[in-house]
Amino acid sequence: NAGVTQTPKFRVLKTGQSMTLLCAQDMNHEYMYWYRQDPGMGLRLIHYSVGEGTTAKGEVPDGYNVSRLKKQNFLLGLESAAPSQTSVYFCASSRFGQGLIEQYFGPGTRLTVT
């Protein structure tokens, strides 16, 4: 199993450009999450999904959109990138179950917006 993979690993955008980050998991997990991590800070939840076709806002959703058309994929979109969105983005997934909420993380995408 590859676990959780993220594409791309690095990206540089100009202000106002758009892009989509792809997350894929092969563990048949129901739940998927997108986080951002800024220097010296923990992870903050952007959006999450509890199943195919469903999405919900997390702690810092502004400026981002997501889609979960297939169970194994979770896409994070930036419609008009801003320098404040320079960050490292992590995707995670977890299975549904009582107490079984360990989240498995991908390797991250480093995004710079100039």
Next chain:
Amino acid sequence: GESVGLHLPTLSVQEGDNSIINCAYSNSASDYFIWYKQESGKGPQFIIDIRSNMDKRQGQRVTVLLNKTVKHLSLQIAATQPGDSAVYFCAEKAADQGAQKLVFGQGTRLTINP
């Protein structure tokens, strides 16, 4: 509101010594806690978790202690090795149990001195 914080942002220990990383949480209703290790340039990796009905849980070289009275969590690493150098995050399960969301702390950077 929910918040998870760490007492110290950095910790330096000698190789072979034991390390203790502390974490305070604010939501007395949280019922699940988890520790992650993040090496430079990688995504967080699961270390150990504990439910609120337990005070202590042991893994391989790691022990998590939970003190619900003072809302404090600690991670003990025995006989630290160079490979233990990383940033360690604690996280708690958010009150919204439907989505299994985690709230992450700021992180503690552990440095092992030879």
